[in-house]
Amino acid sequence: MYGMVNRALQDMVSRQHGAATWQQVCQRVGVEDEFFLSNQPYPDELTYGLVTTTAEVTGWPVEELLVAFGEWWVLDTAAKGYGPLMAVTGRSLGEFLHNLDQLHTRVAMIYPQLRPPQLSCTDLTSHSLELHYVSSRAGLTNFVVGLVRGLAKRFGVAVHVELRASRARGADHDVFLVDWSAP
Ligand code: HEM
Incomplete structure (x- = not known):
C-alpha cells in the first residue's frame, strides 16, 4: 500500500498514544520511524x-484499532490532505458512498500503482443501502466499518453499520447494511 496509509497510522498512533509508542512499534517491525514516503x-x-x-x-x-483507523482516515487524513477531492465526491452520505469507486479512480490518477477496493451500492430506502466491498486484500472489514462511521460523522448523521455477508465466513465478498438517520 502507498506510504500515505502507514503515515496516517503513524499520525493516529502518535496522537493517541504518543510518539514514543510509534517508535517502539517501528523498532519491533524493523523500520525507521520516519521511513515512509506518501507517494x-x-x-x-x-x-x-x-x-x-x-x-x-x-x-x-x-478489530477496534481498524475501526478507529477508518474513522481517522476520513476525518483527519482525507479531510486535511484531500479536501477538494472529498468535497466533489458527495454532499450526503448516500451520494458519497455511491461515488467511492470514482473517488479511487481519481486517486489512481495521482498514484498509478494503487490497488483500490471495489465499493458499490444497492439502494434499499432513501436512507439505507447495501454496500458491497470487493477486495484483493483480506482482513480489512473493520476498516470499512470505521470509514463508513467516519463519513457519517462528516455528514452529521447517525449511522448503523451491520455486516450482512462475510468473506471470512465463506461469502463471495463482504456486504454491509448501512442505515442512517434522514437528514
Ligand atoms: C481522498 C480520500 C481517499 C484517498 C486518498 C484514498 C486512498 C487509498 C489508498 C492509497 C489506499 C491503499 C491502497 C493501495 O495503496 O494500493 C486505499 C485503500 C482503501 N480505501 Fe481509500 N482513499 C480515500 C478515501 C476512501 C474512503 C472515503 C473510503 C470509504 C469506504 C475508502 C475505502 C478504502 C478501502 C476499504 C481500502 C482498502 C483496500 C483494499 O481493500 O484492498 N477510501 N485508499
Missing part, C-alpha cells in the same frame, strides 16, 4: 505488521 508503494505485509504490532504494544484489540 511510494510499500509491501502490504509491512502495513499489516504495523497494525498488528500497534495492537500488541498498546493493548488495543486489532
Whole structure:
C-alpha cells in the first residue's frame, strides 16, 4: 500500500498514544520511524505488521484499532490532505458512498500503482443501502466499518453499520447494511 496509509497510522498512533509508542512499534517491525514516503508503494505485509504490532504494544484489540483507523482516515487524513477531492465526491452520505469507486479512480490518477477496493451500492430506502466491498486484500472489514462511521460523522448523521455477508465466513465478498438517520 502507498506510504500515505502507514503515515496516517503513524499520525493516529502518535496522537493517541504518543510518539514514543510509534517508535517502539517501528523498532519491533524493523523500520525507521520516519521511513515512509506518501507517494511510494510499500509491501502490504509491512502495513499489516504495523497494525498488528500497534495492537500488541498498546493493548488495543486489532478489530477496534481498524475501526478507529477508518474513522481517522476520513476525518483527519482525507479531510486535511484531500479536501477538494472529498468535497466533489458527495454532499450526503448516500451520494458519497455511491461515488467511492470514482473517488479511487481519481486517486489512481495521482498514484498509478494503487490497488483500490471495489465499493458499490444497492439502494434499499432513501436512507439505507447495501454496500458491497470487493477486495484483493483480506482482513480489512473493520476498516470499512470505521470509514463508513467516519463519513457519517462528516455528514452529521447517525449511522448503523451491520455486516450482512462475510468473506471470512465463506461469502463471495463482504456486504454491509448501512442505515442512517434522514437528514
Ligand atoms: C481522498 C480520500 C481517499 C484517498 C486518498 C484514498 C486512498 C487509498 C489508498 C492509497 C489506499 C491503499 C491502497 C493501495 O495503496 O494500493 C486505499 C485503500 C482503501 N480505501 Fe481509500 N482513499 C480515500 C478515501 C476512501 C474512503 C472515503 C473510503 C470509504 C469506504 C475508502 C475505502 C478504502 C478501502 C476499504 C481500502 C482498502 C483496500 C483494499 O481493500 O484492498 N477510501 N485508499
